[in-house]
C-alpha cells in the first residue's frame with residue numbers, strides 16, 4: 072500500500088462522461104463531484120440509467136467508445152487518474168482500487184478454477200510464488216465465508232451458487248488489499264438471506280482493513296445499513312448529498328423525498344404507496360432547467376432555469392430551487408432568464 | 424385508475440358461449456365478494472381456489488445411456504392452501520424454492536406430478552376442453568420480466584387483444600375499442616395502441632402485461648414477481664395500479680415475490696415456501712408481528728431497514744440453499760436452522776395450526792420469538 076496522502080482518498084471533481092451515439096450525445100455523467108475519505112463508505116443511489124455504473128467505470132478508467140470522460144479530475148491518494156497511462160492504470164486497479172460487478176458470472180472466467188483466478192490476481196500485484204498466491208487465494212475464500220475453501224478453490228465458477236460466486240468475486244477484489252472497493256450492485260441479484268451474508272462480509276473487512284467502499288445500489292435499505300455518506304443521482308447529476316442520517320431523516324430534494332416515501336416498508340401498513348409520477352426522462356430528451364421538473368410536485372416557473380447546487384445544511388447539498396426550509400427562493404417562484412440564472416450562481420456552492 | 428365506479432365497457436360482444444363477459448355482469452364494481460359469492464349460491468367463505476397436496480417434480484435424466492432417471496428436482500413437494508375470493512395471497516421464499524413452478528401448475532402451463540387444484544370447487548385437472556377454455560379465461564397471469572414476456576413483433580393492440588380474439592371477439596373495431604379502454608384503465612396512452620413493446624419503458628410494459636391479463640375479465644390473477652424488475656418509483660405505481668384494479672374488478676390475486684415488504688403491502692395472507700414446501704401461512708400482519716417459523720424470522724431479519732437509526736436483530740443463516748433434487752431429511756430447514764434439535768433431522772414437522780389459523784411447519788413453532796429491533800439515538804455518529 073502506498074503512503075497515505077492527507078485529505079480524502081478519492082476526490083471526484085466535475086467529471087463528465089459522455090457517450091457520442093448515432094442518436095446524439097448521452098450525458099451519462101454530467102458534472103459529478105464527491106469525495107470518499109479513508110475507511111468511509113459512500114452509498115450511491117438512484118434509479119436505473121441515472122449514471123451510477125458509468126461513474127464507477129469512470130473511476131476505474133474502464134469507459135469504452137463511444138464513451139469518453141470529457142471533463143473533470145479523479146484524484147486517488149492525491150493523484151489524477153486521468154493523467155495516468157494505461158499501464159499505470161493496470162497497476163492501480165487491483166492494487167489501490169478493486170471493483171465488483173453486479174453479475175459475477177460475466178466477470179469470472181468459466182474455464183479456470185476459482186483458486187487460479189484469485190491467485191492470478193495476487194501474482195499480478197505482488198511478487199510471490201504460485202504456491203504462496205494459491206495459499207492466499209484459499210485464505211481469502213475462507214475470509215469471505217466460503218465453507219471448505221480448499222475444495223472450493225479447485226472448483227469452476229459454474230459449480231457454485233450465485234451467492235458463492237459473488238463471494239469469490241469479493242475474495243478476488245480484496246486479495247490485493249485495496250484502499251478502495253467499488254461495489255456496483257453487489258447483492259442485487261441475490262436473495263435477501265445471501266445478501267445479508269455478503270453485507271456482513273463487507274462490513275467485517277471494512278473494519279479490519281480500514282478499506283473505503285463506494286457502494287452503488289438502488290436499495291435504500293442497503294444504503295441505510297452500510298453507508299456513512301450518501302449521494303443521490305438523477306439523470307447524470309448528483310441531486311443530493313449528505314451523511315446517511317440526514318438523507319433519511321431530513322431529505323431536501325423532492326426526488327429523494329419521493330424515493331423514500333414510495334418504498335413499501337415492513338414496519339408499517341399503508342393503504343396506498345406514495346408515488347413519484349412519470350418516469351426518468353430519456354437521456355436524449357432532457358428537460359430544460361431542473362431535470363426532475365416533469366415529475367416534481369413543487370415545480371415552479373423558476374425551475375425552467377437550472378437550479379443551484381445549494382448547501383442547505385452543514386455538509387448537506389441539494390440541487391433544487393427550494394430554500395433549506397422548503398420554500399420558494401428569494402428571487403421568486405416565477406423568476407426566469409438572466410435574473411434566475413444569476414440567482415442560481417449566487418446560491419451554488421463550489422461543493423468543495 | 425381514478426375513474427371510480429365506472430365499469431369496463433369494452434364490447435357489445437356476442438352473449439353466451441365462450442364469449443366475452445358482458446358489461447355490467449360479474450365484474451361490475453360496488454358489490455362485495457360475499458354478495459357475488461351468494462349470487463352463485465356459494466357461501467362467502469368458500470374458497471375460490473384450493474390447492475391440495477400439489478406435487479411437481481422435474482425428472483433429471485442422464486447417465487451413460489442418457490435415458491436413465493437419475494433423480495428428480497422436487498420443485499413443489501406437497502403444498503396445500505386455499506385462496507378466498509377477493510383476497511390476495513402472497514407467496515414468498517428464496518430463489519428456486521418453487522414459487523413459479525407452483526404458479527405454472529395452477530395456470531395449467533405445467534402438468535402436475537400429483538395433487539389437486541380446484542377452482543370454484545371443480546378440479547382444474549379434469550376439465551373438458553370447453554371447460555378448460557373457460558377456466559383459462561378466469562385465471563390469468565402477469566409475469567416478472569416485462570421485457571421477455573411480450574412478443575416484440577406484436578403491437579400493443581395485438582398483444583392485449585389476442586385473448587379477446589381467441590375467445591370470440593372477432594370484430595376488429597370492437598376489439599380495438601375494448602383494447603383502448605383497457606389501456607386507459609392501466610394508465611397507458613390510448614394513442615399508443617399501434618406501438619411495439621420496445622418503445623415502452625419497463626413500467627409501461629408491465630402495464631401492457633396487466634392489460635393483457637385483464638382483457639378477458641378474469642377472476643383470478645397469478646402475479647409472478649410483477650414488480651421485481653422495476654425501479655422503486657415505478658414499482659410503487661404498479662403496486663397501486665394492481666390494488667386499484669383489484670377493488671374495481673373484484674380480483675383475487677396469488678402474488679408471488681421475494682421482497683417481503685412488497686408482499687406484505689399487498690397481501691391479506693402470506694405463505695412462506697422453503698425447498699418446495701409451504702412452511703408458514705398466516706394473516707399478513709400477524710406473520711410480521713409474530714412469525715412462527717425460524718425460516719420466516721430469518722427472512723424478515725435479513726431485510727435491510729431503510730432507516731439508519733434502526734438496528735434490527737439480524738439472523739444470518741449459514742450456508743446456501745440445499746439442492747431441491749436432494750433435500751435434507753426430516754425438516755428441510757434443519758441444515759441452516761439456528762433452533763434445530765436432533766428430532767429435526769429425522770422427523771418432518773407437519774404444517775399445523777398454532778393458533779387462530781396461523782399455520783407453521785416447525786416442531787418448535789411455539790418457541791419462535793418475535794424479531795427484536797432497537798432505535799439507536801439520533802445524535803450518536
Ligand SMILES: Nc1ncnc2c1ncn2[C@@H]1O[C@H](COP(=O)(O)OP(=O)(O)OP(=O)(O)O)[C@@H](O)[C@H]1O
Nearest residue numbers: 481496498517518519520521522523524525681747
Ligand atoms: N423445466 C424445469 N426442469 C427442471 N427443473 C426445473 C424446471 N423449472 C424449474 N426447475 C427447478 O425447480 C425448482 C423451483 O423453480 P422455480 O422456478 O419454481 O423457483 P422460484 O421459487 O420461482 O424461484 P425464483 O425466485 O428464482 O423465481 C428450481 O430448483 C428449478 O431449478
Ligand SMILES: Nc1ncnc2c1ncn2[C@@H]1O[C@H](COP(=O)(O)OP(=O)(O)O)[C@@H](O)[C@H]1O
Nearest residue numbers: 090097099118119120121122123124125126354
Ligand atoms: N455504451 C453506451 N452507449 C450509450 N449510452 C450508454 C452506454 N452505457 C451507458 N449509457 C447510458 O448512460 C446512462 C447511465 O448509465 P448507467 O451508469 O449504466 O446507469 P445506472 O445508474 O443504472 O448504473 C444511461 O442513460 C445509459 O443508457
Ligand code: SF4
Nearest residue numbers: 361364367374391392
Ligand atoms: S428545482 Fe423545482 S422542479 Fe426541480 S426539484 Fe426543485 S422544486 Fe422540483
Ligand code: SF4
Nearest residue numbers: 754757760767785786
Ligand atoms: S423443525 Fe427444527 S429445524 Fe425445522 S424449523 Fe423447526 S426448529 Fe428448525
Ligand SMILES: [Mg+2]
Nearest residue numbers: 123124125255
Ligand atoms: Mg448500473
Ligand SMILES: [Mg+2]
Nearest residue numbers: 522523524647
Ligand atoms: Mg420464479
